[in-house]
Amino acid sequence: MDASLIRNFSIVAHIDHGKSTLADRFLLMTGAITAREFKEQILDDLDVERERGITVKARTVAIHYKHEGKTYELNLIDTPGHVDFHYEVSRSLAACEGALLLVDAFQGVQAQTVANAYAAIECDLEIIPVINKIDLPVTRVEEVMDEIETVLGLDGLSSLQISAKNGINIEAVLKAIVEQVPPPAGDPDKPLRALVFDSKYDGYRGVVTYLRVMDGSIKKGQRITYMKGGTAHEVLELGQFRPAMTPCNELSTGQVGYMLCGIKDLGMVHVGDTVTDRSVPATTALPGYQQPQQMVFCGMYPIDATDFEHLRDELQKMGLNDASFSFQPETSDALGFGFRCGFLGMLHMEIIQQRLEKEAAVDLIQTAPNVTYELLTRSGETILIDNPEDVPDSGQIEEFREPIARVTFIVPSDRIGVILQMCEDRRGIYKATEYLGPKRAQITYELPLAEVIYDMHDRLKSATQGYGTMDYEIICYRNSDLVKMDILVKGVRVDALSTISHRSTSEKRGRTLVKRLKNEISKHQFEIAIQAAIGSRVIARETISALRKNVTAKCYGGDITRKRKLWAKQREGKKRMKQFGQVEIPQKAFLSVLESSSEE
Amino acid sequence: MPTRSAYIHVPFCVHRCGYCDFTLVAGRDELMGDFLKAIEIELSHVEGRPVLDTLFFGGGTPTQLPPDLLRQLIELIRSKFDLASDAEFSVEGNPADLSDATLDVLVEAGVNRLSLGAQSFDDATLKMLERDHRGSDIADCLARARERIPNISLDLIFAVPGQSLELWRSTLDEAIQLEPTHLSTYGLTFEKGTAFWTRREHGDLTQADEELERDMYGLAMDVLDEAGLAQYEISSFARPGFRSRHNQVYWNGGDFFGFGPGAASYQHGRRILNHRSVTTWLKRVLAGESGVGETEELSPEDRARELLVLGLRQTDGIEACEFERRSGIELQTLVGESIERLVKQNLLEHANNRIRLTREGRFLADSVAGELLV
Ligand SMILES: Nc1nc2c(ncn2[C@@H]2O[C@H](COP(=O)(O)OP(=O)(O)OP(=O)(O)O)[C@@H](O)[C@H]2O)c(=O)[nH]1
Ligand code: SF4
Ligand SMILES: [Mg+2]
Numbered sequence: 001m002d003a004s005l006i007r008n009f010s011i012v013a014h015i016d017h018g019k020s021t022l023a024d025r026f027l028l029m030t031g032a033i034t035a036r037e038f039k040e041q042i043l044d045d046l047d048v049e050r051e052r053g054i055t056v057k058a059r060t061v062a063i064h065y066k067h068e069g070k071t072y073e074l075n076l077i078d079t080p081g082h083v084d085f086h087y088e089v090s091r092s093l094a095a096c097e098g099a100l101l102l103v104d105a106f107q108g109v110q111a112q113t114v115a116n117a118y119a120a121i122e123c124d125l126e127i128i129p130v131i132n133k134i135d136l137p138v139t140r141v142e143e144v145m146d147e148i149e150t151v152l153g154l155d156g157l158s159s160l161q162i163s164a165k166n167g168i169n170i171e172a173v174l175k176a177i178v179e180q181v182p183p184p185a186g187d188p189d190k191p192l193r194a195l196v197f198d199s200k201y202d203g204y205r206g207v208v209t210y211l212r213v214m215d216g217s218i219k220k221g222q223r224i225t226y227m228k229g230g231t232a233h234e235v236l237e238l239g240q241f242r243p244a245m246t247p248c249n250e251l252s253t254g255q256v257g258y259m260l261c262g263i264k265d266l267g268m269v270h271v272g273d274t275v276t277d278r279s280v281p282a283t284t285a286l287p288g289y290q291q292p293q294q295m296v297f298c299g300m301y302p303i304d305a306t307d308f309e310h311l312r313d314e315l316q317k318m319g320l321n322d323a324s325f326s327f328q329p330e331t332s333d334a335l336g337f338g339f340r341c342g343f344l345g346m347l348h349m350e351i352i353q354q355r356l357e358k359e360a361a362v363d364l365i366q367t368a369p370n371v372t373y374e375l376l377t378r379s380g381e382t383i384l385i386d387n388p389e390d391v392p393d394s395g396q397i398e399e400f401r402e403p404i405a406r407v408t409f410i411v412p413s414d415r416i417g418v419i420l421q422m423c424e425d426r427r428g429i430y431k432a433t434e435y436l437g438p439k440r441a442q443i444t445y446e447l448p449l450a451e452v453i454y455d456m457h458d459r460l461k462s463a464t465q466g467y468g469t470m471d472y473e474i475i476c477y478r479n480s481d482l483v484k485m486d487i488l489v490k491g492v493r494v495d496a497l498s499t500i501s502h503r504s505t506s507e508k509r510g511r512t513l514v515k516r517l518k519n520e521i522s523k524h525q526f527e528i529a530i531q532a533a534i535g536s537r538v539i540a541r542e543t544i545s546a547l548r549k550n551v552t553a554k555c556y557g558g559d560i561t562r563k564r565k566l567w568a569k570q571r572e573g574k575k576r577m578k579q580f581g582q583v584e585i586p587q588k589a590f591l592s593v594l595e596s597s598s599e600e
Numbered sequence: 601m602p603t604r605s606a607y608i609h610v611p612f613c614v615h616r617c618g619y620c621d622f623t624l625v626a627g628r629d630e631l632m633g634d635f636l637k638a639i640e641i642e643l644s645h646v647e648g649r650p651v652l653d654t655l656f657f658g659g660g661t662p663t664q665l666p667p668d669l670l671r672q673l674i675e676l677i678r679s680k681f682d683l684a685s686d687a688e689f690s691v692e693g694n695p696a697d698l699s700d701a702t703l704d705v706l707v708e709a710g711v712n713r714l715s716l717g718a719q720s721f722d723d724a725t726l727k728m729l730e731r732d733h734r735g736s737d738i739a740d741c742l743a744r745a746r747e748r749i750p751n752i753s754l755d756l757i758f759a760v761p762g763q764s765l766e767l768w769r770s771t772l773d774e775a776i777q778l779e780p781t782h783l784s785t786y787g788l789t790f791e792k793g794t795a796f797w798t799r800r801e802h803g804d805l806t807q808a809d810e811e812l813e814r815d816m817y818g819l820a821m822d823v824l825d826e827a828g829l830a831q832y833e834i835s836s837f838a839r840p841g842f843r844s845r846h847n848q849v850y851w852n853g854g855d856f857f858g859f860g861p862g863a864a865s866y867q868h869g870r871r872i873l874n875h876r877s878v879t880t881w882l883k884r885v886l887a888g889e890s891g892v893g894e895t896e897e898l899s900p901e902d903r904a905r906e907l908l909v910l911g912l913r914q915t916d917g918i919e920a921c922e923f924e925r926r927s928g929i930e931l932q933t934l935v936g937e938s939i940e941r942l943v944k945q946n947l948l949e950h951a952n953n954r955i956r957l958t959r960e961g962r963f964l965a966d967s968v969a970g971e972l973l974v
Contacts (some may be wrong), residue, residue, distance in 0.1 A: 525945060525964065549814040551965040553786040553835040556658075556849055557607050557914060558864035561871055561896055563969075564906065570970040 001073065003188065003254040003546040007181045008075045008212070010058075010092045012120060013102035014110035014469065015081030020044055020055050022102065022164035022173070023078040029170055030063040030074075043049040043078050043243060048354050055080040056351050057321070058088040060256055061242040062211065063414060063434050068098055074177060075256035081112055083471055084345035087292045087324040090119055091271065094289065095197045095212035095256060098126040098181030100173065101154070105131050105139035105161070109147040109436065111471035117152045126181050129154050130173060135163040143437055148285045151436055184254025186212075191282040192216035192224070194251075194275040203232040205237075207263040208245075210256075211275060214286060217252040218259070223278035226466075227285040231268050232278050234262035271323040292324045294342025295403065295474060296349055296453055297386040299330060299367035299496060301338030302586070307362055308337045315339060315362035318352060320365065325352055330387065334496040335365060340387055343369075346453055365578065365587045367496045371449045374401040374477040388498040391484045394535060401477035403449040406431070409460065411468035413441050418463045426451035427502065448502070449474060485510055485539075487517070488531040492581045497588055510540035516592035521585055523547035528583055603867055604653040604684075605849045608639070608677060609860030610662040610775055611878045614697075618799070619737075621791040624660040624860030625878045629969040632669055635860075638885040639673065642859045643680045650857075652681045654688045661717075663693040667701040674709040683710060688845045690753075705749045713844075714745055718754040721774040722840045723762050723768055733974035736772075742778050748934035751842060753782035758816040759808035760788050768816045769823070776827040781842035785833050787813055815961055821959070834913045834965055851914055853907045853926060853966075861891070862938045869903055871896040904929040909969045912948070917956025938971050 011019040020041040027033045033042060043059040044050055058079045065072050071189040077092040079085075093099065099120040103113055120127050129148050131141055141161060148156030160176060162169040186193075198210035211218070218224065218238065225232045237260040251257045262267060272288030302311045315327045326342040343349040356362055373385040376399035377392065387389055409419055409426075416433065423430070423445045431444040447456075452472055460468045483506050487497035497517075501509050510532030514569055517530050525547055531541040555563060577584040611624040611723035612632065619803035625631060655677070665673060683689065690713040691706055698716075701964060706714075715810075720726050721735035738754075746752055754775055758768050790797045790807060799805040821831055829837040833851065836844065849856055858865035858874065861881035865872045875881040898906065911918035921932045925931040931939075939955060942948040947961035947968050961968055 083649065271957075525947075547967065548810050548966065549787075549817065549963050550967045551787075551817075551834060551963060552789065553784075555834070555851070555910065556847060557858055557866070558862055558873060558909070559866065560850065561873055561894075561905065564896075564902075567909075567969055567973045570973070574970070 001252045001253060003186070003252070004183045005070060006073050006075070006184055006254040007098065007177050008077075008096040008184060008254065008256060009098035009100060009181050010077040010079050010089070010096045010120075010125075011100045011102065011464060012079050012089055012093075012116040012118075013081055013132075014104070014107070014112040015054065017081065017102045017104040017107070017110075017113070018164045020078050021134065022100070022130075022162075023059075023061070023076060025164050025167055025170045026063055026074075027061065027243065028074060029167075029174070030065050032061065032063045047358050048351050048356070054082060056082075056085060056088075058092045059243070060198075060241050061243045062256060063242070064494065065174050065178065065510045067175060072178050073255070074174070079116075079274055081116075082347055083112055083115070084343070084348035084351075085324075086112075086115065086119075088570040089343060090115060090123075091197050091289055091323075092122045093120055093125060095124060095195060096123075097184060098128065100177070101127050101129045102132045102164075103129065103144055103148060103159075105133045105141055105144060106136050106255050107467075108144040108440070109151050109410070110406055111469040113124060113425070114151060114408070114410075114446075115471045117154070127154055128173070128176050128180055129156060129159040131159050131161045134161045135166045135168065147436055147440075151442075167249070178447075186213070186215045186253040188217060188253040190215040191280045192218055192222075192275065192277045193282045193286055194218060194271045194451075195286050196226070196269065196271055196275060197286075198321075199271060201266065202323040205260050205262070205414070206265070207261070207269045207320065209259045209261070209269055209275070211251065211259055212256045213253055215253060215282065216277070217250055218275070218277075219250045222388060224259075224261075224275050225278050225281065226273045227276055228270050228273040228288070229270055231263075233263065236262050238258050250409050258300055266313075266320055267578050269320065284580050289323075292344060292472065294324070294326050294344060294580060295449060296343045296345060297340055297372065298343075298369040299332060299335065299338050299387070300327075300341050300353070301365045301367075303363040303365055306338050310346070311339065311362050311364075313354075314356055314362055315341070317360070318356060322352065324348070332367075332389070332496050334494045335367070338365075340370075342386065351361055365590060367590045368499065368592075370500060371403055371453065373403070373482065373500060375399070376401070385500075387498055388484055388500050389495050391418050391500065395482075399479045400482040402480045402482060403474050404446055404476050404478045405449045405452050405472040406475050407445050407456075407470055407472040408441045409445075409468055409470045410436065410462050411441060411443065411460075413439050415464045415468060416441055416443065418462070419468070420444055422456075422459060422463060423447060426456070447472075448476070448478075448480070450501075460581070483534050485513075486533050487513065487585050488529075488533060489517075489580055489585065490526075490528045490530075492583075494580055494585070506534060510534075513592065514540045514542040517589055518542040518544055518591050521583065522590040524583060526582070549557065603855040603857055604651060605655070605846060605854060605856035606652055606677070607656045607658060607846075607856060607858045607863055608673070609658055609660065609858070609863040609874075610661075610665060610673070611635070611861050612664040613659070613661050614732055615730065616795075618795040619729060620659065621792070621794050623876050623878060623922070628878075629664075631878070631882065632665060634882050634886060636669060636676065638677055638882050638891070641885050641888075642891065643676060646857065650681055651684050652687055653684050653692070654849060655681070655683065655823070656846045657691040658845055659692055661697075661712050662691050663698050663702050667699070667705045667885075668869075670702060671705045671709070674705070688713055690844070690846055691742075692717065693974055694733065695737045696731075698741050698745060699842050700744065703745060703748055703897065711749060713751045713753065714749050715753040715755065715784075716741065716745075718775065719757045720763075721771050725767065725771075726764060726960045727762055728760055728925055729757065739778060743779075751781050753784065753844070754778070754780045755784045755786065756820075757786050757788050758820065759813040760860060761805050761808065763808070763816075765812065765815055765819065769819060772820060772823045776829070780829075781787060782844065783824060783829050783837045785824075785837070786835055787817060794946070797952055817931070817963065821962070827902040830915075833960060850913075851910045853903065853910065859945070864973055869898045869900075871898065900928055901934070903927060904934060905973055908935065908972055912955070912957055912968065912972075913958060913965055917951070917954040919954045935972050942968060 079089045094200040145156040186443040193215040194213045222235045240257040274285040276282045327339040375383045429446040434442045479505045514530045527546050529546040530542045531538045616626040691709045692715045718738045824837045855867045861878045862876045882889045925933045949958045
């Protein structure tokens, strides 16, 4: 295929600014899908995506578009907008020459608009700003143009104005892509180099490798090697997503598609690797990707201990489709064998857990998440802690450091005060305020990551009636007065309930937490004391009184069925319980640790 | 084994008591004629002419039917079934409206057991419960009924808002003085959809304290036992020879027919529940459609666990060989470990080769059931 007729671009934007809806339009207009096959956000095909109405995975599609008598192949990548999936965006950008930057005509430039625009600029991509949702009853098109100009430094005045939903001005976007995005630059005569920018596992066909051919070309039947993985394979099938997997015989320089080699071993394919020809290999591999830094960790344990191996397999498969989370086997006295999993954020964690339960059918107990801490021990060693259990005795700790994030908020000017207050309450250090226009401001703070990730986003939304947005990046670890708090249930320490918090808030947290646990744990035949302790000092205590009566009197003909249902419900509930000494603790209790991090 | 028990649900009451969530209509006596027609249709599906050992008319209030309709209803049943010579034929009745004419019909039809919804002897408690009789009606009713039907059971409710332990004690004493052959005691429960539920939600009714309710139940066990009414099931007490045979069919996993709205039947491991709405059931059956609301097919293991739990609710408990013979499943393999654990927790005990709830276990019978179903 003639590379001058290929255009590769990503659609990037703040969450909900209409990326997937625009992709729908492209697919419809170019005939990739028929009106009958159409449904909204058709590329969001994971259960979790449809349920939540957001994109979680980047999705690639090849479409054909006729312009001035020539047929172009456009490879578009629809990317997620939420900050937790930023790794999806950066991987996609590396496979493209251009980016469509969508901006909501009312909301304007938001925190992830800024982050994504900068990411595209860093990759040297041609950026086409597009103002979407001009059909909305209230828009601020003029102001938004200004924001694009001043905040992002892009040509705001000539931004296209469209409505992805109503199909207004879509053709102009396609035209701009053909005219402004440069064709791929690789050399067709050089040895093959193709970037592995994504992958997934298919139960029947094995690993599906997503490729962007940088140099040379790849053909069905060719012998190839993964340069980093080091394994050699024969190409059994090549193809493009249109959007369904559609086989073809060759992918040439600049093209985007998939490859099947019948690989069943989950450890062989790595995102960021380079595929080359076996007999005429390239000398250097492509730069690949930087491993993202997981910042939120939690334990995931199979409810049924015999599911451990199954869970490992499923985590591996999930890892193939999402290179941004990590997992390490760990054991807990309380929960048995499981994994310590790392995520880019809370939503990411929720999504992975839900995908594991839905797509892989494993029932999980998940422990409360925590961030990674850094410890300097008395012996001068620096260690990273991603599980509160691993915190040594306070006597051995020289410095207990927590991750600090630089957080940028974009909020209506009249809400600045609320945001400042929120950040001060959370040990924030004020950095700057910049006005983006007459009514909007960008505030920068340095905040402990632990104060940011759990619920700051929700608080921000409610403090600004939904108009405020935020973005953050981790800048350093800083020494802080941190303590590890343990929970004892009827005198037994439950390791999976330990948390790390700042000393100034630990007592309050302890009190809230034992109260929560009291509500989550049902009455037993005996009294149960629930205590929160720092070291050997108990800082909070609640008691669950003994169960004294639990008997239904009537049990005649028709009652039996009703009783059976009740019992069956109890049985279902019990499945999600774990036994600690004599006490049964339900799965929900482990997450109540998390909720208690928010103030009452 | 052919089915030898039958239950007929008569869904009429003058007024719906505030705590009651049974299948019934209040103040809709005009539906009585249709009800009889519908029962006739349901009966027509029974094959052959089975013989019954136990027959039970429950409600609602069966004695709410005027004497002639009650007679017709009984005739309908008896035209379909034969009663064994020693059959137990029970009818539930309301102390307020058990007229002599009604008694005549019952006696003539062969009813030999009466179950009276006494609930309490204290007028304030009865008023709280929204019952339409007074404490003194109970003795009157009993005096008239007992010459003709000597086998009489009383129902009593405890843990009523405002009821003290002393008040409950005097209720028990008064009941004992009336010398019933059988007594059932129920702790008041708050069921979703009842007036009591809503009132509790709104805070204008306070549910009895758990500890008080426990004391009341404990007191009933002690006092009744002393009076010669031995406990034989969680809520049932009887003089020797007067246990309810019909109810024991339920608890021992026996088969039974059920007719009327909300009634259940159980045959060959399949439980069929009629529609719980009186009007829907009527409409469907009269239109020639099925009145069944749901059907439940029990696996052998489900049946075994149910048998186990219902068996343990009886003071005789269960015996391993007998259990295995009835359920086809060995007790030890099914729940051996759980039983040992519960014995350690003093909720179950071994006695004379049988396993049964301890006294403590009776207070926590639902927890025990939960353990044995996992
Ligand atoms: N009024 C209007 N609504 C639009 C337009 N485009 C998208 N939307 C709506 O905006 C919402 C979000 O659209 P999506 O296409 O899912 O947004 P997205 O950018 O893909 O979101 P993420 O992938 O989760 O970041 C949906 O309810 C769309 O119907 C538009 O042009 N006009
Ligand atoms: S009399 Fe009995 S069945 Fe009728 S409403 Fe009252 S409690 Fe319910
Ligand atoms: Mg999307």
